[in-house]
Amino acid sequence: MNIKEKFGQKVKMLREEKNISIEHLANISNVDRNYISDIEKGKRNVSIEIMEKIICAFETDFTTFFNDKNFKK
Template structure:
């Protein structure tokens, strides 16, 4: 699994835990819903600015989001 897929799966997991639809997360984070869908599928190279918007939209921070065994080698 590559980093884009790992990131996308983590976004989807947290979004579902918050009981957000893709559209709700898109509205909260000011990121297009189709873009978020592609991120969750591991199809996008995401800029740091978009990562920040999504992480904030999910109510977390960089340290918490990336401090997970799924991101460690």
């Protein structure tokens, strides 16, 4: 699995854990819903700015978000 897929999988997991829709995540992160859908599918090469918007929308930080066994080799 590549990093785009890992990031997308984590976004989807957190979104589902918080029981929010893609549309709601789009609204609170100010990222287009179609873009978020593509991120979750591992189809987007996400910029650091978009990562920050999404991670902040989950009310977390980069360290917490990436401190996951799925991001470690």
